[in-house]
Amino acid sequence: MxxxxxxxxxxxxxxxxxxxxxxxxxxxxxxxxxxxxxxxxxxxxxxxxxxxxxxxxxxxxxxxxxxxxxxxxxxxxxxxxxxxxxxxxxxxxxxxxxxxxxxxxxxxxxxxxxxxxxxxxxxxxxxxAVTMRVIASFAGGPAPVERPELDALTRRERQVLNLLARGLSNPEIAGALGLGEATVRTHVARVLQKLGVRDRVQAVVFAYEAGVVRPGQGERPCGGG
The missing domain is CATH 3.40.50.2300 (Response regulator)
Known part of the structure; x- marks a missing residue:
């Protein structure tokens, strides 16, 4: 195409x-x-x-x-x-x-x-590099918003969301988690579906607004099994 x-x-x-x-x-x-x-x-x-x-x-x-x-x-x-x-x-x-x-x-x-x-x-x-600007834009901003959608994510899906929010591509996520790229694509699709967001960009915004990732901090405790 x-x-x-x-x-x-x-x-x-x-x-x-x-x-x-x-x-x-x-x-x-x-x-x-x-x-x-x-x-x-x-x-x-x-x-x-x-x-x-x-x-x-x-x-x-x-x-x-x-x-x-x-x-x-x-x-x-x-x-x-x-x-x-x-x-x-x-x-x-x-x-x-x-x-x-x-x-x-x-x-x-x-x-x-x-x-x-x-x-x-x-x-x-x-x-x-732009993702780093997203992180900076949340520094000193309002407190994270509680998002119950996070509770639907499994532990692995939370890890995938965390890495998405840090700007990693699917191959980089696969390498970081020791998974195949096809498996990562499946996890990403499930994360988007469960969070009710359209794409990776919206998932990044969701992650920072919900406090999944904050400047200078790691991942918050997982909300799913």
């Missing part, structure tokens, strides 16, 4: 670089570009791409505002957000809005292509 991609960034050189990376990756077809959030709305609604790769900080309408509007449409694209350490103040809000990924502009090209493909399948990918 070829993934139809639109790229939105206010810097022409960045758009050109992203296009080059995307078009050299198998199975990705760049069908349009936008220079700001308002143009992204028009281009996406006209071309109906599978995935929108969009910068957070843009003029006229920023990436977060554009994402919220597009995700309210009847047939929204999957959205992968791009950020730098200086422009990610809306990271948590974007994750809660339902985007399908978050990458740094310094992420390696192969991670960008993977994020686009993963988003097209309905799953999500967060750059591990």
């Amino acid at each position: 070829t993934v139809r991609l639109v790229i939105a960034d206010d810097q022409a050189m960045i758009r050109a670089g992203l296009r080059l990376v995307a078009e050299t990756a198998p199975g990705i077809d760049v069908v349009g570009e936008a220079a700001d959030g308002r143009e992204a709305l028009d281009v996406v609604r006209r071309l109906r791409p599978d995935v929108l790769l969009m910068d957070v900080a843009m003029p006229r309408l920023d990436g977060l505002g554009a994402a919220r509007r597009l995700l309210a449409d009847p047939r929204p694209p999957k959205i992968v957000m791009l950020t730098t350490f200086g422009t990610d103040r809306n990271l948590h809000a974007a994750l809660r809005a339902g985007v399908n990924g978050f990458l740094l502009k310094t992420s390696p090209p192969e991670l960008l292509a993977e994020a686009v493909r993963v988003a097209a399948t309905g799953d999500a990918l967060i750059d591990p």
